[in-house]
Amino acid sequence: xxxKWILSVFxxxxxxxxxxxxxxxxxxxxxxxxxxxxxxxxxARMRILGFEEMHPGKVVTGAPYTAVGVTETAxxxxxxxxxxxxxxxxxxxxxxxxxxxxTTLPVIGPLVATGKSDSFVMIHDxxxxxxxxxxxxxxxxxxxxxxxxxxxxxxxxxxxFEARMQEEIANxxxxxxxLGTQSVNGVxxxxxxxxRTIPAGQIGNDKPITIVNERWYSADLQVVVxxxxxxxxxxxxxxxxxxxxxxxxxxxxxxxxxxxxxxxxRPHGKGNMMYGHGPAEPAPEPVxxxxxx
Numbered sequence: 001x002x003x004k005w006i007l008s009v010f011x012x013x014x015x016x017x018x019x020x021x022x023x024x025x026x027x028x029x030x031x032x033x034x035x036x037x038x039x040x041x042x043x044a045r046m047r048i049l050g051f052e053e054m055h056p057g058k059v060v061t062g063a064p065y066t067a068v069g070v071t072e073t074a075x076x077x078x079x080x081x082x083x084x085x086x087x088x089x090x091x092x093x094x095x096x097x098x099x100x101x102x103t104t105l106p107v108i109g110p111l112v113a114t115g116k117s118d119s120f121v122m123i124h125d126x127x128x129x130x131x132x133x134x135x136x137x138x139x140x141x142x143x144x145x146x147x148x149x150x151x152x153x154x155x156x157x158x159x160x161f162e163a164r165m166q167e168e169i170a171n172x173x174x175x176x177x178x179l180g181t182q183s184v185n186g187v188x189x190x191x192x193x194x195x196r197t198i199p200a201g202q203i204g205n206d207k208p209i210t211i212v213n214e215r216w217y218s219a220d221l222q223v224v225v226x227x228x229x230x231x232x233x234x235x236x237x238x239x240x241x242x243x244x245x246x247x248x249x250x251x252x253x254x255x256x257x258x259x260x261x262x263x264x265x266r267p268h269g270k271g272n273m274m275y276g277h278g279p280a281e282p283a284p285e286p287v288x289x290x291x292x293x
Contacts, residue, residue, distance in 0.1 A: 058222070059097040059126045060093065060097050060221075060222045060223075061095060061096055061097045062095055063093070063095070063220065063221055063222060064093055064094045064095045064246070064247065064248045064249065065091075065092075065093055065221055065244055065245060065246050065247070066090070066091065066092050066093075066243075066244075066245045066247060066249055067090075067091050067241045067242065067243055067244040067245065068088060068089070068090055068091070068241070068242045068243045069088070069089045069091050069101075069239065069240070069241050069242075070086065070087075070088050070089075070239070070240050070242060071086070071087045071088075071237065071238070071239045072084070072085070072086050072087075072237070072238050073085045073086075073234075073235060073236070073237045073238075074235050074236050075234060075235030075236075076235065083235075085106050086106055087103065087104070087105060087106060088103075088104050089101050089102060089103040089104070090102040091241075092249040092253050092254075093249070094248055094249050094251070094253075094254065095248055096126075096127050097126050097127070098123075098124065098125045098126065098127060098254040099122070099123070099124045099254075100121065100122065100123050100124075100249070100253045100254055101121065101122040102119065102121050103119060103120055103121070103122070104118070104119045105118040105119065118137075119136060119137075120133060120134060120135055120136070121133070121134035121136065122134075123253075123254055123255075123256070125254055130143065130144075131143070131144040132144070132256055132262075134256065134257075134260065139257075139259055139260045139261065140260060140261050140262075140263050141256045141260045141261065141262045141263065142263050143262055143263065143264055145264070168196070172197075173196060173197060174194055174195065174196045174197075175194070175195040175197075176192065176193070176194055177192065177193040177194075177195070178191075178192060179191030179192060179193055179214070179216075182216075184216045184218075184225045184226050185225060185226070185240070185241060185242055185243075185244055186244060187218045187220065187221060187225050187241075187244055188218065188219075188220065189216035189217055189218045189225050189226070190216065190217050190218075190219065191214065191215070191216045191217075192214070192215055192217070193212065193213070193214045193215075194212070194213045194214075194215075195210060195211070195212050195213075196210070196211040196212075196213070197209070197210050197211075198210075198211070209231075209232060209233065210232070211229070211230070211231045211232075212228075212229070212230045213227070213228075213229045213230075214227065214228045214229075215227045221244075223241065224239065224241070225240075225241040225244070226238075226239065226240050226241065227239045
């Protein structure tokens with residue numbers, strides 16, 4: 001799992017979220033269900049990286065908090081090899097809906113020998129209409145291009161996902177179960193389980209494939225506080241929001257530090273597909289790249 005791959009996925013999450021910077025805030029309602037994190041290349045990668053609580057187009061005000069988000073994946077290959085990854089992020093959201101996410105990547109590949117970790121920071125400010133990716137190692141702040149803002153209607157995108165989900169529930173492809181309400185890490189959350197079945201022969205499989213996605217959503221915080229996705233093709237991914245503190249973060253957390261150089265244009269690396277520079281994303285849902293690639 002290399003840094004360019006991760007930042008490409010992260011940039012996609014940022015751009016999806018930034019689409020609604022100038023849009024009207026949607027009213028509180030039920031959580032975006034599995035349709036808000038569709039199957040496919042980007043959906044799978046965002047789950048693996050723990051970005052699924054970043055609902056596209058949603059700006060939440062009046063509910064500040066700080067927390068630690070932990071994403072763990074466990075995958076067993078056909079030869080019995082086990083691959084385990086853990087990504088941790090410090091998350092801050094203020095009462096105006098500004099979000100800061102400090103992500104620490106797992107120490108794998110060349111970094112193992114040095115003992116150093118790799119990290120980056122996201123700042124999404126719907127008040128100022130800006131979004132940045134900070135690189136602490138180089139003190140560079142990549143500002144996401146404004147030309148991407150407002151390209152798509154987030155409401156229309158959400159409606160499309162919801163329509164697709166309802167269709168799949170109706171035809172039996174997806175089974176939805178209400179798990180009730182319980183406390184998750186000190187926060188009341190509503191649980192929902194989605195069981196998706198890929199029929200035999202649909203993707204070359206000789207037997208049906210069952211994918212189970214369980215999500216616990218806090219209507220108060222308007223975030224997913226816990227989710228578990230089990231897919232026999234890719235293993236199990238668990239996301240947990242821990243150390244939740246209901247307090248207003250310092251305003252300085254949502255500003256680019258004065259000693260950083262702001263860089264315009266595509267962030268980090270050449271040929272970033274999110275900016276139209278490079279090959280298009282392949283259609284099949286890929287397995288995450290092996291460590292060190």
